[in-house]
Amino acid sequence: MVQVVEDSTQYMTDNDLAAIARYLKDLPAQKPASAYEPRSGVARMSVQALRTGAMERPGTGIFLSFCAKCHGPDGMGKPNKYPRLAGNPTVLAPDVTSLVRLVVEGGGAPRTERGPQPEKMPAFGPKLTSEEIAHVLTFVRSMWGNEAAPVTSRDVASLRDGIHK
Numbered sequence: 001m002v003q004v005v006e007d008s009t010q011y012m013t014d015n016d017l018a019a020i021a022r023y024l025k026d027l028p029a030q031k032p033a034s035a036y037e038p039r040s041g042v043a044r045m046s047v048q049a050l051r052t053g054a055m056e057r058p059g060t061g062i063f064l065s066f067c068a069k070c071h072g073p074d075g076m077g078k079p080n081k082y083p084r085l086a087g088n089p090t091v092l093a094p095d096v097t098s099l100v101r102l103v104v105e106g107g108g109a110p111r112t113e114r115g116p117q118p119e120k121m122p123a124f125g126p127k128l129t130s131e132e133i134a135h136v137l138t139f140v141r142s143m144w145g146n147e148a149a150p151v152t153s154r155d156v157a158s159l160r161d162g163i164h165k
Contacts, residue, residue: 001102006110059139075144100159130156
């Protein structure tokens with residue numbers, strides 16, 4: 001998507017963008033394979049458990065060490081700087097390819113002519129094993145009201161093999 005914005009959509013006219021929006025709104029709705037239901041009580045308990053160390057789930061320590069500084073213990077990120085993880089469509093997608101690639105290879109927001117300097121997410125592939133990546137992604141996909149299928153270390157290892165070919 002970064003390439004699409006950098007090389008294409010940022011240069012479109014308002015009429016072009018409105019036409020694309022009309023087209024997308026006319027597409028039939030699809031039933032999502034995963035869900036996000038913001039539940040403030042659950043989110044508060046999750047954040048409190050993270051802060052006090054009371055949460056003992058695979059991926060918790062990795063999230064706190066590598067992710068929480070930017071994305072926040074509440075998964076809400078920082079507007080216009082770091083994306084939220086709570087309710088994020090990429091986090092909730094049934095196909096975890098993009099999510100795994102983002103963690104393994106890193107990524108960033110698109111650079112635009114009038115926008116701020118985009119932040120970059122570092123590549124964690126060299127630092128984390130496939131099992132650790134699977135744990136942290138499963139953790140994120142099940143926190144703050146997120147409800148998505150777990151990610152397996154086999155999924156991650158298979159995608160990593162494809163990335164490095």
